[in-house]
Amino acid sequence: MSELEELGDPAAEPLSRSTRVLEAVHRARNRLLSLQTPLGWWRGELQTNVTMDAEDLLLRQFLGIRDEQVTTESARWIRSQQREDGTWATFHGGPGDLSTTAEAYTALKLAGDPADARHMRQARQFVLDSGGLERSRVFTRIWLALFGEWSWNRLPVLPPEMVLLPSWCPLNIHDWSCWARQTVVPLTVVSATRPCRDLGVSVRELRSGSPAPQAERLPSWVGAFHHLDRVLHAYERLPAKPLRRLSLRKAEQWILDRQEADGSWGGIQPPWVYSVLALHLLGYSPHHQVLQRALSGLEGFVIRERGDQGWVRRLEACQSPVWDTALALTALLDTGTPPDAPEVLRAVDWLLSQEVRKSGDWTVRRPGLRPSGWAFEFANDTYPDIDDTAEVVLALRRVRHPDPSEVAQAIHRASRWVQGMQCIDGGWAAFDADNTRTLCEKLPFCDFGAVIDPPSADVTAHVLEMLAMLGDTGSAQVRQAVRWLLEHQEPAGSWFGRWGANHVYGIGAVVPALVAAGLPTSHEALRAAVRWLGEHQNPDGGWGEDLRSYRDPDWIGRGESTASQTAWALLALLATGERGQPLLRGVDWLVATQRADGSWDEPQFTGTGFPGDFYINYHLYRLVFPISALARFLEANDAQQP
Numbered sequence: 001m002s003e004l005e006e007l008g009d010p011a012a013e014p015l016s017r018s019t020r021v022l023e024a025v026h027r028a029r030n031r032l033l034s035l036q037t038p039l040g041w042w043r044g045e046l047q048t049n050v051t052m053d054a055e056d057l058l059l060r061q062f063l064g065i066r067d068e069q070v071t072t073e074s075a076r077w078i079r080s081q082q083r084e085d086g087t088w089a090t091f092h093g094g095p096g097d098l099s100t101t102a103e104a105y106t107a108l109k110l111a112g113d114p115a116d117a118r119h120m121r122q123a124r125q126f127v128l129d130s131g132g133l134e135r136s137r138v139f140t141r142i143w144l145a146l147f148g149e150w151s152w153n154r155l156p157v158l159p160p161e162m163v164l165l166p167s168w169c170p171l172n173i174h175d176w177s178c179w180a181r182q183t184v185v186p187l188t189v190v191s192a193t194r195p196c197r198d199l200g201v202s203v204r205e206l207r208s209g210s211p212a213p214q215a216e217r218l219p220s221w222v223g224a225f226h227h228l229d230r231v232l233h234a235y236e237r238l239p240a241k242p243l244r245r246l247s248l249r250k251a252e253q254w255i256l257d258r259q260e261a262d263g264s265w266g267g268i269q270p271p272w273v274y275s276v277l278a279l280h281l282l283g284y285s286p287h288h289q290v291l292q293r294a295l296s297g298l299e300g301f302v303i304r305e306r307g308d309q310g311w312v313r314r315l316e317a318c319q320s321p322v323w324d325t326a327l328a329l330t331a332l333l334d335t336g337t338p339p340d341a342p343e344v345l346r347a348v349d350w351l352l353s354q355e356v357r358k359s360g361d362w363t364v365r366r367p368g369l370r371p372s373g374w375a376f377e378f379a380n381d382t383y384p385d386i387d388d389t390a391e392v393v394l395a396l397r398r399v400r401h402p403d404p405s406e407v408a409q410a411i412h413r414a415s416r417w418v419q420g421m422q423c424i425d426g427g428w429a430a431f432d433a434d435n436t437r438t439l440c441e442k443l444p445f446c447d448f449g450a451v452i453d454p455p456s457a458d459v460t461a462h463v464l465e466m467l468a469m470l471g472d473t474g475s476a477q478v479r480q481a482v483r484w485l486l487e488h489q490e491p492a493g494s495w496f497g498r499w500g501a502n503h504v505y506g507i508g509a510v511v512p513a514l515v516a517a518g519l520p521t522s523h524e525a526l527r528a529a530v531r532w533l534g535e536h537q538n539p540d541g542g543w544g545e546d547l548r549s550y551r552d553p554d555w556i557g558r559g560e561s562t563a564s565q566t567a568w569a570l571l572a573l574l575a576t577g578e579r580g581q582p583l584l585r586g587v588d589w590l591v592a593t594q595r596a597d598g599s600w601d602e603p604q605f606t607g608t609g610f611p612g613d614f615y616i617n618y619h620l621y622r623l624v625f626p627i628s629a630l631a632r633f634l635e636a637n638d639a640q641q642p
Helices: 019-032 051-063 068-080 097-112 118-130 138-145 162-163 177-194 219-235 244-257 267-281 287-298 322-336 342-353 386-396 404-420 456-469 476-487 503-516 524-535 562-573 581-593 623-638
Strands: 303-305 310-315 607-610 614-618
Touching: 019 581, 019 623, 051 068, 051 097, 051 267, 051 310, 068 097, 068 310, 068 581, 097 118, 097 138, 097 322, 138 303, 162 177, 162 244, 177 244, 177 267, 177 607, 267 287, 303 456, 322 342, 322 386, 322 404, 322 623, 342 386, 342 404, 386 404, 386 456, 404 456, 456 503, 476 503, 503 562, 524 562, 562 581, 581 623
Parallel strands: none
Antiparallel strands: 303 310, 607 614
């Protein structure tokens, strides 16, 4: 009998399931409250892979500001993440990744690791066995080209003239997702200037000598763009380019206009570092106030910890205080915390202060819409997030604030903005409306990450749940959203999870939303989802889904049980009124695996940045979602009592 089954006297009778769950919720709630900051917000670490740290060292080398302490501490972290086979993966437990391994090897060689050291030999052999640098992604080869370790002539051209294209023209910058456009614009400057700085070491031993992949032939779009790329390479060799100076000036201003208050661009690593590179290549020294703000802001994304070998330094790709605070507030309220408790009101006041009240790039597609919403990060007024906004509103509608009109007005502004961002097909995307032109996906440059922002099931579901909770269940928008979700259900009964892993996340978001919108729990779509969860429950009672499911269908619904994914499954089952063994076994798994400090172990990555390419371990997911699931289980049990 585990310590979670008994309290106090070891001879006592086993506690009932409800009592054990209540104790688990109490411990988890205390843990969550201990993580709240005095200003009211929560923020768990957003853990990714070592490309963040490798590219940080390469950026500092390029700018001439790399120092020994940063190098030593970053190298320790990179080494600590190497797998036994000598590779680096993009997520915990995942397979070795060619580009990640190549970048980590380059950073470690820059840090002074000898090429004949065992861990370096292993990494090098994996890169060569995987096709060498010739098969690495474009981003990896761009970093190497900055130091003459790869030829700019062997990279796709990104001409800065593309920033001059009007919004109605195909391949204009607003055809790209917000995260891609913020990266592509500075990269056009880098591509046009073609710099070459001293790396101090060489990694040419990572080349396999294999020929470049065969380009597709006409008349396919991919083949057409490969042909266009050859034309652009010829254009780059011209001595005079009539629009080059104008396009570089416009790109420069575009970048400057989008720097956030914390020095970032969009609060995420890729556009941040490439914007620094672009401005530096346009003449901004590292001591210029714009780059000083940018580099100082990056330090706020650094995590330093003492490890076995000394201090280690790692860089977050992003930070998620708004998202974390909204989810934490919902979890607290689910536990029965009074809606006017001091800890609740601190969170509410902080969230109200973070509302975005100025227009951003989204106005290109929705020019008449009044601004509102919440971003994911501390500072990102250009790109409020529809998903975050829905979750914030869902939390705010449950609180009892001393100034109820302030909360009501924020909810009204935000819900109107979200409604105005609905896509023409009835769904919602993360940042833009109708960002669905797939032409830019065919460009030779686009071999990594999602570059457009189409509607997704999880975002649409969160918005639908928000509208339903606001009482808007009979509107045409709600009917369209319900139809969209039903049409996008997978044949087996699940939904694809764009921003979380993967089909378990999709079901965990969609099922509660459809029920909230009035779909009867007897509806076949909901019954199919319940069956899917039953069929994919692990023998231990939990649920898990490996991130390989984004590329390999055999992994769909399969993986080690995790606290967050088990909670998502339980939230869906609870919403449909299920009370059978799958629900009870899932609840028991969460209770039995809770740590003494109230949280759960979860080294697995269950968040998604780019499906198939970039993944995230949200350190607060392992706490907030189990709290909500267990607390709602108790509420459902109470409701059944006579």
